[in-house]
Amino acid sequence: MPGCWAPICPSWGVDNRSCAVRAIPGEPSAHRLEYRLPGADANPYLALAGAIGSGILGVETGAALPSSIAGDASVEMCRPSARLPQNLSEATSRFAQSAAASDIFGERFVETFSCSRRWEWEAVQHRVTDFERRRYFEII
Numbered sequence: 001m002p003g004c005w006a007p008i009c010p011s012w013g014v015d016n017r018s019c020a021v022r023a024i025p026g027e028p029s030a031h032r033l034e035y036r037l038p039g040a041d042a043n044p045y046l047a048l049a050g051a052i053g054s055g056i057l058g059v060e061t062g063a064a065l066p067s068s069i070a071g072d073a074s075v076e077m078c079r080p081s082a083r084l085p086q087n088l089s090e091a092t093s094r095f096a097q098s099a100a101a102s103d104i105f106g107e108r109f110v111e112t113f114s115c116s117r118r119w120e121w122e123a124v125q126h127r128v129t130d131f132e133r134r135r136y137f138e139i140i
Contacts, residue, residue, distance in 0.1 A: 053104030092117040
C-alpha cells in the first residue's frame with residue numbers, strides 16, 4: 001500500500017525507505033545497498049539468488065539505471081503499469097512469463113516453481129478465513 005514504507009514499485013533512492021533498493025552512504029569502505037523487495041516470508045536463498053542474478057543480468061545487458069527517487073516512491077514514480085505484483089497469483093504469472101527469471105534461474109526451475117505457486121494460490125482460494133467467518137456468520 002502506498003505510504004506504508006514498503007516498496008510498491010521498482011525504484012531506488014539514497015537513504016529512502018520507500019524505495020525497493022535503498023542506497024545507504026557511509027564511510028568510503030562502508031557504503032551498502034538495502035534490497036527491500038522480498039517479504040519476511042520469502043525463501044532467503046531464492047531472494048538472494050534473484051537479487052544477485054538480476055544485478056549480474058543488468059550489468060551484462062548494460063541496463064540503464066533510472067533516476068533516484070528523493071520523495072515517497074509510491075507518489076513520485078508509481079503508475080499502475082509499473083507496480084509490483086499485488087498478490088501471489090499476479091507474482092506467479094509475471095515470474096512464469098519473465099525472460100529474466102528464465103535467464104537467472106533456468107527455464108525448468110521457473111516452470112516448476114511457478115506450478116507450485118499456482119497450486120498454493122488455488123489452495124488458499126478454497127479456504128474460509130476467520131475474518132469471513134466472523135463477518136458473515138450473523139448473516140446466515
